[in-house]
Amino acid sequence: MKRISDTFIGRNADIKQHILALCAKDGEFSIADLSKACNISIPTITKILNELHDAGMIEERGKFSSAGGRKPSIFGLNPEAGYFVGIDVFRDSISLAVMDFAGKVIETRADIPFVFEGSRNSCNAISRVIREHLLESGIELRKVRCYGFALPGRVNHVTGFSFSFFIDDHTPISKVLEEELNAPVTVENDSRAMTFGEYVAGVGEGEQHVLFMNVGWGLGMGVIIEGKVLYGKSGFSGEFGHFPILDNDRICRCGKRGCLETGASGSALYRIVEGKLKEGRSSMLSEKYNSGKEITLEDIFVAIESEDVLAIEAIEEVGSTLGKGLAGLINVFNPELVVIGGILGRAKDYLYMPIMGSINKYSLKLVSKDTTVKFSKLGTMTGGIGACMLAQARYFEME
Numbered sequence: 001m002k003r004i005s006d007t008f009i010g011r012n013a014d015i016k017q018h019i020l021a022l023c024a025k026d027g028e029f030s031i032a033d034l035s036k037a038c039n040i041s042i043p044t045i046t047k048i049l050n051e052l053h054d055a056g057m058i059e060e061r062g063k064f065s066s067a068g069g070r071k072p073s074i075f076g077l078n079p080e081a082g083y084f085v086g087i088d089v090f091r092d093s094i095s096l097a098v099m100d101f102a103g104k105v106i107e108t109r110a111d112i113p114f115v116f117e118g119s120r121n122s123c124n125a126i127s128r129v130i131r132e133h134l135l136e137s138g139i140e141l142r143k144v145r146c147y148g149f150a151l152p153g154r155v156n157h158v159t160g161f162s163f164s165f166f167i168d169d170h171t172p173i174s175k176v177l178e179e180e181l182n183a184p185v186t187v188e189n190d191s192r193a194m195t196f197g198e199y200v201a202g203v204g205e206g207e208q209h210v211l212f213m214n215v216g217w218g219l220g221m222g223v224i225i226e227g228k229v230l231y232g233k234s235g236f237s238g239e240f241g242h243f244p245i246l247d248n249d250r251i252c253r254c255g256k257r258g259c260l261e262t263g264a265s266g267s268a269l270y271r272i273v274e275g276k277l278k279e280g281r282s283s284m285l286s287e288k289y290n291s292g293k294e295i296t297l298e299d300i301f302v303a304i305e306s307e308d309v310l311a312i313e314a315i316e317e318v319g320s321t322l323g324k325g326l327a328g329l330i331n332v333f334n335p336e337l338v339v340i341g342g343i344l345g346r347a348k349d350y351l352y353m354p355i356m357g358s359i360n361k362y363s364l365k366l367v368s369k370d371t372t373v374k375f376s377k378l379g380t381m382t383g384g385i386g387a388c389m390l391a392q393a394r395y396f397e398m399e
């Protein structure tokens with residue numbers, strides 16, 4: 001992947017990259033601050049800043065107000081120097097977010113219908129859809145510095161391989177997308193991208209120990225320990241949905257049985273509702289079900305929001321099972337914050353109490369009293385915004 005350091009050659013290339021990364025992380029600096037942060041003399045920093053300014057990458061943002069004396073100028077990234085684009089890939093749609101060069105989210109688009117498959121043709125098709133939406137939003141494609149993709153399943157962000165969208169043994173999906181989009185591409189597991197987005201721009205701001213639950217069709221997790229995202233040896237950490245905790249005989253989509261996901265996910269909600277309808281229980285969904293039409297998750301959400309008792313019982317069952325899993329995690333990690341995100345977060349009013357009931361029942365009081373449970377602030381855009389931020393972080397080579 002092309003990074004910011006590839007842009008500069010010769011003397012001071014590393015310092016330029018470092019200055020831009022500092023500005024991306026912390027926003028604004030005076031020359032004196034930068035001189036101290038980089039351990040470089042003020043005349044040299046001034047010269048480098050002038051070069052970055054001439055290259056259009058940074059801008060002067062006026063003066064710091066200070067009591068008496070000369071007021072120092074402050075510098076920050078020039079928002080118009082480029083864009084970062086994040087794409088979250090769902091089962092049958094994608095969402096898209098755009099950030100300016102200085103890190104402000106300037107455009108979000110949710111629920112763009114698209115079914116992504118692991119093939120070259122599908123990479124070509126998704127790139128076309130992305131380009132169309134960017135052009136519609138007035139984004140100049142040549143100014144996109146990096147694209148970030150949040151993909152379900154196991155992803156190795158270093159090599160660019162996704163094991164859900166597999167081309168062949170020698171070709172990472174990120175490379176095919178780079179060729180199609182004609183710009184650097186970074187890929188990340190969707191739950192981890194969501195964790196990153198929520199941590200930086202959502203409810204997780206400032207917390208150091210955070211667990212993020214991606215309760216979608218499946219169940220994924222992102223972990224932040226001491227302010228850092230946990231990856232594991234190969235980037236596969238967080239497969240909480242496949243924790244073998246349930247005493248049931250249901251085969252999980254991973255092929256094993258007893259996985260938490262078979263009781264705590266969108267697919268579990270769907271199965272529970274379908275089971276109750278099959279038993280002949282009455283619900284506002286009965287008519288559609290009995291006429292042989294397929295019930296969708298959207299139908300179930302509408303039923304929950306219309307206070308349909310059968311649908312509410314089903315979401316409560318999911319919440320109580322999820323809470324049991326969370327109780328175990330809280331005992332292990334002692335987090336200060338657990339964030340519930342993903343598509344099921346939409347039913348938060350009905351999920352919260354069953355989740356808390358199970359946490360109180362199954363966790364150690366001494367540990368769980370430290371933990372707050374909140375729902376995602378960014379909703380369906382969490383992964384897209386997180387992917388944007390990861391694209392920015394990897395472009396600037398930030399930690």
Ligand SMILES: [Zn+2]
Pocket residue numbers: 241242243252253254255256259261
């Ligand atoms: Zn499983």
